[in-house]
Amino acid sequence: MGELRGTHVPVLLERCLELLAPALGRNGRTVHVDATLGLGGHAEAVLEAHPDTVLIGLDRDTEALAHARFRLARFADRIHLEHAVYDELPDVLDRLGYPAIDGILFDLGVSSLQLDAPDRGFAYAQDAPLDMRMDQTRGMTAEEVVNTYTHPALARVLRVYGEEKFAGRIASAILRERERGRITSSARLAELVRESIPAPARRTGGHPAKRTFQALRIEVNKELAALEAALPAALDKLTVGGRMVVLSYHSLEDRLTKQALADRVRSKGPIDLPVELPGSGPTFRLLSRGAELAGEAEIAANPRAASVRLRAAERLDPEAAQQGRTDRERYRRRVKAMHQPGTGSPGSGTDPRSTPGDGSGTDEEGEGT
Numbered sequence: 001m002g003e004l005r006g007t008h009v010p011v012l013l014e015r016c017l018e019l020l021a022p023a024l025g026r027n028g029r030t031v032h033v034d035a036t037l038g039l040g041g042h043a044e045a046v047l048e049a050h051p052d053t054v055l056i057g058l059d060r061d062t063e064a065l066a067h068a069r070f071r072l073a074r075f076a077d078r079i080h081l082e083h084a085v086y087d088e089l090p091d092v093l094d095r096l097g098y099p100a101i102d103g104i105l106f107d108l109g110v111s112s113l114q115l116d117a118p119d120r121g122f123a124y125a126q127d128a129p130l131d132m133r134m135d136q137t138r139g140m141t142a143e144e145v146v147n148t149y150t151h152p153a154l155a156r157v158l159r160v161y162g163e164e165k166f167a168g169r170i171a172s173a174i175l176r177e178r179e180r181g182r183i184t185s186s187a188r189l190a191e192l193v194r195e196s197i198p199a200p201a202r203r204t205g206g207h208p209a210k211r212t213f214q215a216l217r218i219e220v221n222k223e224l225a226a227l228e229a230a231l232p233a234a235l236d237k238l239t240v241g242g243r244m245v246v247l248s249y250h251s252l253e254d255r256l257t258k259q260a261l262a263d264r265v266r267s268k269g270p271i272d273l274p275v276e277l278p279g280s281g282p283t284f285r286l287l288s289r290g291a292e293l294a295g296e297a298e299i300a301a302n303p304r305a306a307s308v309r310l311r312a313a314e315r316l317d318p319e320a321a322q323q324g325r326t327d328r329e330r331y332r333r334r335v336k337a338m339h340q341p342g343t344g345s346p347g348s349g350t351d352p353r354s355t356p357g358d359g360s361g362t363d364e365e366g367e368g369t
Contacts (some may be wrong), residue, residue, distance in 0.1 A: 010041035035086040040068035060135035127187035142222040162215030231260035287312040
């Protein structure tokens with residue numbers, strides 16, 4: 001294997017380890033999935049911290065898998081590294097014989113290897129063939145998208161996946177250019193984008209081509225479709241007490257993550273019932289309120305952490321969650337009764353402080369609060 005291309009500094013490493021520790025540090029063997037293995041930085045730290053944990057690492061990038069396999073060689077007896085996209089997780093687990101898992105980490109977006117390797121075509125600051133495939137063994141390239149999509153289709157990709165305000169102008173410039181000849185260079189594409197954006201808009205928000213390259217990468221790799229399928233599948237595979245951590249780097253990824261978790265942390269039963277109906281209560285609890293950001297020190301040391309948004313959740317015991325909600329409802333009803341005429345006297349024995357409420361199962365509680 002050749003020398004490692006690029007540098008790799010795992011984002012929010014200590015926080016990820018802290019959040020995963022209660023799930024992976026339980027007695028006996030535990031199973032952790034790194035759904036976006038990359039160069040193996042997070043995976044290596046997990047394996048070092050938890051000697052009884054088995055790691056299943058997924059990545060669609062064969063070059064990244066080769067480097068991760070070399071890096072994690074000393075843990076060979078408890079790792080399974082798989083060439084797969086994260087939405088293939090259920091099939092991978094079935095094939096390996098693991099019906100459930102205890103932890104899972106998604107570190108989304110483009111990896112350090114892909115971004116730093118000039119021949120992969122991900123970086124707008126370097127000239128390279130327009131590839132952008134995370135898995136170079138299959139699928140269409142960014143060159144095919146740029147040279148074959150119609151104006152409406154191309155503008156939609158740039159507007160939706162890149163949140164690009166000038167999507168129509170950029171698409172028009174691309175179509176005019178490809179009439180003169182096929183667009184094959186990332187540098188030429190970046191220049192077309194820069195020329196399409198008005199000068200005042202180019203002075204803010206970083207490189208003018210950033211959003212276009214992001215949009216093309218998402219389209220080429222079908223990232224959002226894969227994530228939308230992968231998140232609920234991963235949540236379904238977690239054991240009681242199992243935890244999922246997701247690191248997102250743009251608003252579309254974070255929105256999908258937030259929606260997937262919101263569906264699990266809220267009750268689905270009628271709000272006016274005094275007790276939770278069986279099977280209608282929340283099945284997860286959030287481990288922080290909202291999305292967590294990287295601190296100033298980490299961003300200074302690793303600029304790629306600047307846009308990260310972390311969300312995490314833990315699977316609940318459904319019986320304990322239902323009992324906790326019932327206890328809280330009884331407490332609420334007693335407090336309400338105390339404020340009714342003729343009730344709540346000092347001798348009545350009704351002390352609201354005597355009834356515990358642990359808050360588990362709500363979408364407002366979290367370890368980070």
